Amino acid sequence: PGHGGMRNxxxxxxxxxxxxxxLSKGSAGGGLLSLAALGVILYLFxxxxxxxxxxxxxxxxxxxxxxxxxVRVNVNLTMHRMPCELASLDIFDxxxxxxxxxxxxxxxxxVGVHGGKxxxxxxxxxxxxxxxxxxxxRLSSRxxxxxxxxxxxAARVALGKARRLDSDSFPAFIKERPLSLVLFGAHWCExxxxxxxxxxxxxxxxxxDGVLEKEVSLGVVDCASRESRExxxxxxxxxxxxxxLYHRESPELxxxxxxxxxxxxxxxxLRAAAAHAKDVSRFATPMHANAVHSxxxxxxxxxxGSFYVARVPGSLRVAAHSxxxxxxxxxxxxxxxxxxxxxxxxxxxxxxxxxxRAQKLSDLQERQIIEAHERGEDPGTDSEYVHVEHLAFLPQxxxxxxxxxxxxxxxxxxxxxxLSTVDRLKRRFTQVEALHRNDTHGPNSxxxxxxxxxxxxxxxxxxxxxxPTTYVFLDGDELDSYVYTVNNRETMRGHTPTVVFSxxxxxxxxxxxxxxxxxxxxxxQCCAIIGGVFTVAGMLDGLAHHGSDLLARxxxxxxxx
Numbered sequence: 001p002g003h004g005g006m007r008n009x010x011x012x013x014x015x016x017x018x019x020x021x022x023l024s025k026g027s028a029g030g031g032l033l034s035l036a037a038l039g040v041i042l043y044l045f046x047x048x049x050x051x052x053x054x055x056x057x058x059x060x061x062x063x064x065x066x067x068x069x070x071v072r073v074n075v076n077l078t079m080h081r082m083p084c085e086l087a088s089l090d091i092f093d094x095x096x097x098x099x100x101x102x103x104x105x106x107x108x109x110x111v112g113v114h115g116g117k118x119x120x121x122x123x124x125x126x127x128x129x130x131x132x133x134x135x136x137x138r139l140s141s142r143x144x145x146x147x148x149x150x151x152x153x154a155a156r157v158a159l160g161k162a163r164r165l166d167s168d169s170f171p172a173f174i175k176e177r178p179l180s181l182v183l184f185g186a187h188w189c190e191x192x193x194x195x196x197x198x199x200x201x202x203x204x205x206x207x208x209d210g211v212l213e214k215e216v217s218l219g220v221v222d223c224a225s226r227e228s229r230e231x232x233x234x235x236x237x238x239x240x241x242x243x244x245l246y247h248r249e250s251p252e253l254x255x256x257x258x259x260x261x262x263x264x265x266x267x268x269x270l271r272a273a274a275a276h277a278k279d280v281s282r283f284a285t286p287m288h289a290n291a292v293h294s295x296x297x298x299x300x301x302x303x304x305g306s307f308y309v310a311r312v313p314g315s316l317r318v319a320a321h322s323x324x325x326x327x328x329x330x331x332x333x334x335x336x337x338x339x340x341x342x343x344x345x346x347x348x349x350x351x352x353x354x355x356x357r358a359q360k361l362s363d364l365q366e367r368q369i370i371e372a373h374e375r376g377e378d379p380g381t382d383s384e385y386v387h388v389e390h391l392a393f394l395p396q397x398x399x400x401x402x403x404x405x406x407x408x409x410x411x412x413x414x415x416x417x418x419l420s421t422v423d424r425l426k427r428r429f430t431q432v433e434a435l436h437r438n439d440t441h442g443p444n445s446x447x448x449x450x451x452x453x454x455x456x457x458x459x460x461x462x463x464x465x466x467x468p469t470t471y472v473f474l475d476g477d478e479l480d481s482y483v484y485t486v487n488n489r490e491t492m493r494g495h496t497p498t499v500v501f502s503x504x505x506x507x508x509x510x511x512x513x514x515x516x517x518x519x520x521x522x523x524x525q526c527c528a529i530i531g532g533v534f535t536v537a538g539m540l541d542g543l544a545h546h547g548s549d550l551l552a553r554x555x556x557x558x559x560x561x
Contacts, residue, residue, distance in 0.1 A: 027545070029541075029544055030541050030544075030545070033537055033540060033541050033544070034537065034541075036537075037533050037534065037536075037537035040533050041529060041530055041533045041534075044529045044533070045526060045529060045530075048522065048525050048526060048529065049522075051517060052516070052517045052522045053516075054516070055474055055514050055515070055516050056514070056515050056516070057435065057512060057513070057514055057515075058512075058513045058515060059510060059511070059512055059513075060510070060511040060513065061508050061509070061510055061511070062508065062509050062511060063507065063508060063509070064468050064506075064507055064508055064509035065509075066311065066507075068311065069310065069311055070308040070309065070310060070311060071308065071309055071310075071311050071343055071344055071466075071482070071505060072306055072307070072308050072343065072344050073306065073307055073308070073309055073316065073341075073342075073343055073503075074305075074306045074340065074341070074342045074343070075089075075106075075303060075304060075305060075306070075316070075340075075341055076302075076303075076304040076338075076339040076340045076341075077302070077303055077304075077318070077336055077337065077338045077339060077341070078111055078300055078301070078302045078303075078336060078337045078339065079300050079301045079302075079303070079318060079334065079335075079336050079499075080111070080300040080333070080335045080336060080337070080452075081299075081300055081333040081335060082238075082300060082301055082318075082320060082332070082333065082334065083110070083256065083258070083299050083300070083301060084108040084109070084110055084120035084122075084301035085120075085122070085258045085322065086238070086239065086320040086321065086322055086325070087108070087301045087303060087318060087320070088100065088101040088318070088319055088320070088321035089101065089102045089106055089303060089316070089317075089318055090102065090316070090317045090318075090319065090321075091307075091309060091314065091315075091316055091317075092314055092315050092317070093309065093310050093312050093313065093314030093315075094312055094313045094314065095310060095312055097310060097314075100321070101321060102307060104307070105305045105306055105307045106303060106304070106305035106307070107119075107303075107304050107305050108120040108301055108302070108303060109301070109302040109304075110299060110300075110301060111299065111300035111301060111302050112299060112300075117302065120301065161200055161203075162183075162196070162199065162200060162203065162218070162219070162220040163217075163218065163219045163220065164219070164220055164221070164222065165182065165219045165220065165221045165228070165231075166221070166225070166227035166228045166231065167227060167228060167229075167230045167231040168227075170182075170219075170221070170231055171251070173217065173219055174246050174248060174251045175248055175251070176217050176248075177214070177215060177216060177217045177248065178215050178216075178247065178248050178249075178274075179215055179216045179217070179245060179246070179247060179248070179270070179273055179274060180216070180217050180218075180219065180245070180246040180248070181216060181217075181218050181219075181243065181244075181245050181246075181257070181266075181270060182218075182219050182220070182221060182243070182244050182245075182246065183195070183196075183199055183218075183219070183220045183221065183241055183242075183243055184221045184223055184232060184235065184237050184240065184241060184242040184243075184244065185220065185221070185222065185223065185240045185241035185242075186222060186223050186224040186240050186326070187222055187224050187225075188224060189240040189241065189326045190326065191240065191241055191324050191325055191326055192240050192241045192326075194261070195241050195261050196220075198261055198262060198263050198266070199218070199220070199266075201263040202218070202263045202266040202267060203218045205263060205267055206218060206267070206270065209267075211274070212267075212270055212271065212274060215270075215274040216270050216273075216274060223237065223240065236331045237328055237331060238320065238327065238328055238331045238332050238333075239320070239322065239325040239326060239327045239328060240325065240326045240328065241325070242256070243256070243257035244256060244257070245257060245269075245273055255273075256299065257269055261324070303318065304339075309503075311505050312505075313502070313503070313504040313505075314502075314503060315500055315501060315502040315503070316500070316501040316503070317498050317499065317500050317501070318334070318336070318498065318499040319496065319497075319498040319499075320332050320496060327496055329456075329457060329495060329496045329497065330456045330457065331456070332496050332497050333497070334453075334458070334459065334460055334497045334498060334499050335450075335451065335452040335453065336450070336451055336460070336499055337448075337449070337450040337451075338446040338447060338448070338449055338450075338451075339447060339448065340444050340446075340447045341444065341445075341446040341447065341464075341501070342443050342444050342447075342482070343443075343466055343481075343482035343484065343503075343505075344468075344480065344481055344482040424477065428471070428473065428477060428479050431471075431473065432471060432479065432481065435471075435512065436483065440485065441467075441483050441484060441485045442483055442484075443469075443481050443482060443483055443484075445464075445483075445484055445485065445486050446462065446464075446486055451488065451499075453490055455492065457492050457493065457495070457497060458490050458491070458492050458497055459490070459491050459492075459493065459497045459498045459499070459500065460488065460489075460490055460497075460499050460500070461488070461489050461490075461491060461499075461500045461502065462486055462487070462488050462499075462500065462501045462502065463486065463487045463488075463489075463502045464484045464485070464486050464501060464502065464503040464504070465484055465485045465486075465504055465506065466482050466483075466484040466503055466504065466505045466506060467482065467483050467484065467506045467508065467509070467510050468480070468482055468505070468506065468508075468509045468510070469481050469482060469483045469509065469510045469511075469512060470509060470510070470511050470512070471512045471514075472511065472512070472513040472514065473514050474514040474515070474516060482505075483510065484503070
């Protein structure tokens with residue numbers, strides 16, 4: 001009895017009571033409607049299933065909480081026709097801070113006509129003693145004028161003794177000896193005037209050297225004279241003085257001399273060149289060869305590295321600068337290619353490499369100490385052991401708001417459990433690049449773009465609007481970075497051309513959040529689809545059934561009447 005009562009109670013709350021099959025009736029129209037309903041359910045279910053596996057990206061803008069006062073800038077660009085000797089990287093901001101010719105953290109590579117690259121090694125200029133600098137500062141204006149007059153007189157004497165070349169005599173001069181060293185200058189240029197006496201000394205030393213006299217000839221071209229103007233224009237000289245070394249077998253190519261302007265340095269350079277004078281291929285290498293008759297064939301410079309700037313509007317400028325040259329702005333060419341330009345890219349990868357190397361040193365030290373103890377030695381007194389006290393000072397992360405630029409989630413999939421933090425970070429960078437692949441903005445909007453101009457005195461300006469950005473990935477990983485938009489323009493102002501990157505960091509932060517439909521929402525939508533379609537189909541079936549019955553009843557009444 002108890003069991004039967006329980007069964008009756010459960011049957012009384014049954015919401016879906018079955019109707020005996022012999023009491024129900026089907027129809028062809030109802031079958032078609034049922035098939036259509038099943039098709040609609042299947043389509044909506046598959047669409048909902050695809051949406052469940054699809055990752056959606058939402059963008060939110062919030063006021064940025066600034067914890068850092070500096071932003072890291074990463075640059076990699078090539079100046080196609082500006083030698084590394086002249087390329088200067090300068091930083092300015094609205095607070096009045098300025099850095100000229102930034103070298104810390106910047107690597108320079110010489111780029112030849114045919115794309116070859118070699119590291120740039122600046123020559124060491126002769127140091128002026130403190131006593132000499134003090135004595136020069138104490139000179140009166142009249143004494144300085146007299147000193148300048150003496151330099152000009154010495155330059156005129158040296159120019160008078162030198163072999164002067166012009167557009168007509170230059171081709172024959174190059175053919176006289178295997179090597180020809182030519183000084184391109186201007187008689188009004190201060191630096192040309194200072195070099196001419198030393199040039200005369202070097203020329204006299206070459207004539208006194210029996211070997212060099214047969215191999216090398218020296219000449220001077222005054223680009224300020226009317227007879228040499230065409231020759232200097234054809235060489236596209238960017239500055240005065242310029243010293244070029246030519247080979248008789250390839251007069252269309254030359255090698256730039258960028259060493260100290262001293263007699264000994266010039267002679268050392270000529271002896272090294274004379275030793276390989278017969279090897280034209282070694283002399284006229286793509287690195288050091290400039291195509292004289294080609295406006296586009298000049299030595300370039302690749303600038304790459306990272307540095308920090310204040311988080312205020314400012315500019316990064318690449319310009320020609322030298323304390324020992326007079327520039328010819330007409331032929332200063334700032335055509336360039338930006339390989340990459342980004343802000344705030346975390347240097348976790350670089351620091352992890354440093355930490356890995358330091359860890360190897362630490363393991364080596366520990367192994368050496370153990371071996372020393374086994375031999376009965378005192379490792380603390382032996383200088384051959386590796387010391388890695390600097391391990392304690394190696395920062396694990398960069399500074400400012402980059403204290404933790406990449407925050408890895410504690411949730412890990414089976415694949416992620418085999419990946420290190422660095423590998424996960426690399427995967428995140430790939431995802432960020434994919435997110436901005438079709439956008440006009442991104443972390444590296446200028447990357448891979450080239451800027452050229454066919455006109456003189458043209459400067460290129462890039463205006464960057466930088467927006468701090470936080471990426472929140474589906475598994476909970478977070479990455480702080482920067483995206484920016486860029487506008488470019490060319491200006492012609494008549495002074496020495498420059499490349500300017502003006503930047504302004506926004507006070508707002510963009511949050512890019514990945515999300516996916518939850519399982520509960522997916523099941524709810526599936527139930528809504530099935531129930532909704534069945535309900536609507538049942539209503540349509542009932543409407544069709546009752547309509548057909550009503551029509552059939554009226555027809556019977558009409559026939560009976």
